[in-house]
Amino acid sequence: MEMHSLWPRIESLLAGVSKPARYIGCEEGAQLPLHSPESISWLLVYPDAYEIGLPNQGLQILYEILNEHPFAVAERAYAPWIDMEALMRAEGLPLFSLENHYSAASFDVLAFNLSAELTYTNVLNLIDLSGIPVRSGERCGELPLVVAGGHCAFNPEPLADFIDLFVLGDGEEPVVEITECLLYARQSRLSRQETLISLAGIEGVYVPSLYEVVYRRDGLIESVRPNIAGVRERVEKRTVADLAEWPYPKHQLVPLTEVVHDRMNVEVFRGCTRGCRFCQAGMITRPVRERPVAQVRQMVSEGLARTGYDEVALTSLSSADFSGIEQSIGDIIGDPMCSGQVSVSLPSLRVDAFTVGIASEIQKVRRTGLTFAPDGGTWRMRQVINKLISEDDLFGAVEAAFSQGWRRIKLYFLIGLPTEQDEDVIAIAELAKSCVEIGLRYHRNPTVTASVGGFVPKPHTPFQWFGQNSADELRRKVGILLGAVKGVRQLTLRWHDPEASLAEGIASRGDRRVGAVLEHVWRHGGTFQEWSERFELKRWTDAMQAVGLSVEDVVYRERSQDEVLPWDHLSSGLHRDFLWGEWQDALVGAGQPDCRWTPCYDCGVCTGYGLEHVVASALPPAGGSQGTLQVLPSPPPTRIPLHIAPPSHRVLVSEVSAKGQG
Amino acid sequence: MARLRIRFSKLGKLRWTSHRDIARMWERALRRAQIPVEYSHGFTPRPRISFGLALPTGSESVAEYLDIEIDPSATGDAMGDPWDLASRVDEALPVGVKVLAAVWSKAGDPSLQEAVCSCTWKIGLSGLEHTELEDLLGKAMASSHLVVIRERKARQVQDDIRPALISAVGGDLRDASRGDLGAADATSVWLGSSCAVSGGDPRGSGQPLGDGVGSIGAAVPKSGPWPVTVEIATRPRGARPAELAQALAGLSGGACVVRAEWSVRTAQWIGGGASAREPIALAAAPALRALERAS
Numbered sequence: 001m002e003m004h005s006l007w008p009r010i011e012s013l014l015a016g017v018s019k020p021a022r023y024i025g026c027e028e029g030a031q032l033p034l035h036s037p038e039s040i041s042w043l044l045v046y047p048d049a050y051e052i053g054l055p056n057q058g059l060q061i062l063y064e065i066l067n068e069h070p071f072a073v074a075e076r077a078y079a080p081w082i083d084m085e086a087l088m089r090a091e092g093l094p095l096f097s098l099e100n101h102y103s104a105a106s107f108d109v110l111a112f113n114l115s116a117e118l119t120y121t122n123v124l125n126l127i128d129l130s131g132i133p134v135r136s137g138e139r140c141g142e143l144p145l146v147v148a149g150g151h152c153a154f155n156p157e158p159l160a161d162f163i164d165l166f167v168l169g170d171g172e173e174p175v176v177e178i179t180e181c182l183l184y185a186r187q188s189r190l191s192r193q194e195t196l197i198s199l200a201g202i203e204g205v206y207v208p209s210l211y212e213v214v215y216r217r218d219g220l221i222e223s224v225r226p227n228i229a230g231v232r233e234r235v236e237k238r239t240v241a242d243l244a245e246w247p248y249p250k251h252q253l254v255p256l257t258e259v260v261h262d263r264m265n266v267e268v269f270r271g272c273t274r275g276c277r278f279c280q281a282g283m284i285t286r287p288v289r290e291r292p293v294a295q296v297r298q299m300v301s302e303g304l305a306r307t308g309y310d311e312v313a314l315t316s317l318s319s320a321d322f323s324g325i326e327q328s329i330g331d332i333i334g335d336p337m338c339s340g341q342v343s344v345s346l347p348s349l350r351v352d353a354f355t356v357g358i359a360s361e362i363q364k365v366r367r368t369g370l371t372f373a374p375d376g377g378t379w380r381m382r383q384v385i386n387k388l389i390s391e392d393d394l395f396g397a398v399e400a401a402f403s404q405g406w407r408r409i410k411l412y413f414l415i416g417l418p419t420e421q422d423e424d425v426i427a428i429a430e431l432a433k434s435c436v437e438i439g440l441r442y443h444r445n446p447t448v449t450a451s452v453g454g455f456v457p458k459p460h461t462p463f464q465w466f467g468q469n470s471a472d473e474l475r476r477k478v479g480i481l482l483g484a485v486k487g488v489r490q491l492t493l494r495w496h497d498p499e500a501s502l503a504e505g506i507a508s509r510g511d512r513r514v515g516a517v518l519e520h521v522w523r524h525g526g527t528f529q530e531w532s533e534r535f536e537l538k539r540w541t542d543a544m545q546a547v548g549l550s551v552e553d554v555v556y557r558e559r560s561q562d563e564v565l566p567w568d569h570l571s572s573g574l575h576r577d578f579l580w581g582e583w584q585d586a587l588v589g590a591g592q593p594d595c596r597w598t599p600c601y602d603c604g605v606c607t608g609y610g611l612e613h614v615v616a617s618a619l620p621p622a623g624g625s626q627g628t629l630q631v632l633p634s635p636p637p638t639r640i641p642l643h644i645a646p647p648s649h650r651v652l653v654s655e656v657s658a659k660g661q662g
Numbered sequence: 663m664a665r666l667r668i669r670f671s672k673l674g675k676l677r678w679t680s681h682r683d684i685a686r687m688w689e690r691a692l693r694r695a696q697i698p699v700e701y702s703h704g705f706t707p708r709p710r711i712s713f714g715l716a717l718p719t720g721s722e723s724v725a726e727y728l729d730i731e732i733d734p735s736a737t738g739d740a741m742g743d744p745w746d747l748a749s750r751v752d753e754a755l756p757v758g759v760k761v762l763a764a765v766w767s768k769a770g771d772p773s774l775q776e777a778v779c780s781c782t783w784k785i786g787l788s789g790l791e792h793t794e795l796e797d798l799l800g801k802a803m804a805s806s807h808l809v810v811i812r813e814r815k816a817r818q819v820q821d822d823i824r825p826a827l828i829s830a831v832g833g834d835l836r837d838a839s840r841g842d843l844g845a846a847d848a849t850s851v852w853l854g855s856s857c858a859v860s861g862g863d864p865r866g867s868g869q870p871l872g873d874g875v876g877s878i879g880a881a882v883p884k885s886g887p888w889p890v891t892v893e894i895a896t897r898p899r900g901a902r903p904a905e906l907a908q909a910l911a912g913l914s915g916g917a918c919v920v921r922a923e924w925s926v927r928t929a930q931w932i933g934g935g936a937s938a939r940e941p942i943a944l945a946a947a948p949a950l951r952a953l954e955r956a957s
């Protein structure tokens with residue numbers, strides 16, 4: 001398709017929309033790729049507003065990798081906000097890229113990042129706004145290939161009718177392989193169907209139209225099988241074995257306008273084996289792959305110099321577990337380039353005093369608030385979810401925080417967990433009140449916020465069989481909490497809308513039949529469902545009814561061991577037996593240690609994929625075995641405040657690859 | 663105290679960023695260029711920089727200013743050529759924001775916010791014929807009130823912008839069909855827009871030049887946009903280009919839907935009348951040299 005810039009037409013709309021800078025591109029680090037008939041052009045799309053999507057690191061990584069490839073070019077697009085979309089549709093303007101302002105349909109590949117299930121209706125809307133049929137079966141010939149990846153791709157079935165192919169797991173390698181396959185397909189003049197079949201040969205690629213779902217008479221799934229010969233029965237996820245080989249993004253985008261997480265980000269490790277049973281991110285990203293400390297240092301200092309940011313986040317699922325954490329922080333603080341004006345943030349704090357020590361080292365000035373996630377209110381509940389934080393751990397952390405100058409503490413909890421009793425819910429309020437008392441010992445007006453989310457049991461976790469709490473039940477539990485926190489002025493309760501948890505349950509737990517629900521919600525104006533002001537449960541329940549599905553069946557029903565789950569033909573590497581065993585252990589409150597620091601219990605990932613943990617230390621970091629049931633030899637216990645020794649005294653941990661099967 | 667005063671432009675796609683966005687861009691650029699900016703003390707140290715008047719989102723400018731407090735311990739008594747620092751930060755700024763000139767401010771100089779009392783704008787107005795525009799501009803200057811509806815704290819209020827309107831005249835029609843210019847070209851076009859820059863058509867559009875409607879040719883539609891040059895006071899309250907358009911539409915009695923298609927701030931003024939001067943005039947020797955280097 002011919003490519004020309006839509007900019008003049010786009011610009012004529014900008015005076016009439018909110019935040020017009022969302023549509024101009026021009027970010028520092030943005031590329032202006034030159035398209036050629038010989039290259040494969042990718043449009044990487046984040047299906048939410050610019051300010052939410054721009055910071056997404058996954059998208060930025062693939063953007064760079066593709067633009068480095070001699071035969072690929074990549075541009076970006078985000079969901080235009082509703083005011084802009086209305087003007088675009090009125091003017092007949094399609095979705096466009098931000099770099100060259102080309103129309104989305106003129107690209108070879110439209111690739112969506114799936115980070116949150118409630119963005120699915122935006123995916124449909126953006127395909128439609130591109131002028132492409134939303135259903136993959138109606139696409140033909142030259143139309144772009146519609147691709148999706150990201151965490152939610154581990155249950156892609158609700159989007160199976162709309163997406164040509166999904167990528168499971170780390171995308172760094174598959175995007176290059178897909179590019180090369182498409183070059184081959186173009187040369188060999190393969191038809192769209194032939195191209196899809198050959199793409200399905202790439203490890204980690206799932207082409208849903210090549211699989212047939214057979215349902216039983218009772219509505220459950222009988223089987224999901226390839227409908228042509230030669231297509232693999234089961235698709236395994238892709239995993240980057242060593243993060244050191246992927247120092248991306250090298251040129252993090254610096255937006256010209258306000259976005260969330262507006263700071264420099266450096267991923268210090270990928271994967272997490274703490275084994276929290278509710279956590280999908282932890283389960284699907286095993287094993288742990290740390291970035292060498294020297295590379296972290298280089299990425300931070302080059303990144304800061306290039307971007308001009310004054311804040312850097314060391315990102316991962318649990319950054320205090322990074323074995324190079326102390327050294328990395330010391331390096332950043334000691335870097336003359338930072339000259340005391342750069343702050344470091346750890347987006348995920350562990351609940352212990354050691355971690356607070358780190359936090360106090362890096363937040364010398366801006367001690368505004370700290371967040372901890374005990375997740376469960378009672379020890380029993382935390383045993384069920386395998387997040388073994390004792391009250392002493394929590395109170396120690398909170399005391400350390402208040403005594404070191406923080407005045408605001410945020411505690412994050414889940415309600416609607418398996419085996420939960422009302423007393424577990426009430427205990428959330430009790431824990432929060434105890435934290436207020438600790439705070440009052442140090443400050444006249446401390447604040448504690450208890451933030452409560454409704455638990456959505458996610459695919460590929462031990463809780464995938466669990467029936468989600470109904471919206472009514474979650475609402476009742478929020479009511480209990482509201483009663484229990486009454487009268488404590490310093491305590492604020494915040495809760496996630498139980499109705500949004502229900503919709504999230506539909507989108508994340510459903511099978512292929514839920515696709516019609518998504519389409520119905522979208523066709524009835526349900527876009528930007530992540531935004532509370534745009535969310536309305538009625539759209540979802542109406543759609544379920546129209547399609548003939550029951551919320552009970554899709555979301556609330558507990559599933560049995562032998563039931564074929566909609567995502568069973570897709571693998572995150574975890575043995576089904578391991579997940580089931582964990583589910584049974586959860587019900588009796590039995591824990592599971594972290595396999596980084598104890599012998600491997602063969603969850604299936606390393607053994608199945610020939611991988612191993614890449615960690616610099618086979619010992620947990622100070623305070624590190626906390627929450628894992630383990631009594632392990634560990635570095636000297638918690639030191640508060642944490643003093644970072646000058647380099648000459650620091651014990652330099654050599655970067656070795658410690659095998660999980662220690 | 664060492665205060666660096668910088669004049670800069672904001673042109674091209676970046677005109678869709680806000681005043682706050684521009685402030686953030688400068689903060690980052692100053693850090694990237696490792697300019698020894700003084701920081702405030704206290705819990706959240708901020709770089710000590712201050713901007714003049716906010717530029718409305720969507721407008722362009724060749725007359726934006728900011729003051730930067732430079733850490734005296736880094737510069738010492740010999741403050742040196744201001745351009746040395748300014749050119750460093752210029753390289754760190756995104757395309758579309760460009761340093762045009764820089765001077766050291768004198769101690770005790772009032773801040774930009776205090777000092778600037780009016781601005782000159784060039785605005786492209788569409789939705790009416792050229793004769794109607796001339797007529798409405800005359801009426802606007804002759805009237806005692808120009809009422810517009812403004813949004814203030816999510817409420818609609820009526821305001822009179824007539825006190826802010828110092829002068830309004832039809833501009834050089836060569837500006838009428840403003841082409842898409844590179845940032846560097848646009849700077850010289852707007853700075854020299856009442857006279858031809860380096861001979862011929864500054865925009866290189868190849869259209870005939872002239873002052874009368876008849877000589878513009880078919881490229882400009884009968885409904886504009888027509889360039890006007892206005893001077894707008896900053897106190898007690900200024901007026902935006904879109905508000906001027908709204909006021910003219912009101913004067914036409916609803917006969918015209920007047921739109922500000924484009925707007926460029928070309929100057930800010932300290933003091934009024936004959937003594938008016940720009941915070942940094944680009945005609946001054948050091949500044950002109952600056953411009954040469956900048957483009």
Ligand code: SF4
Nearest residue numbers: 595600601603606660
């Ligand atoms: S295979 Fe073993 S070492 Fe690897 S993540 Fe699973 S339990 Fe841990």
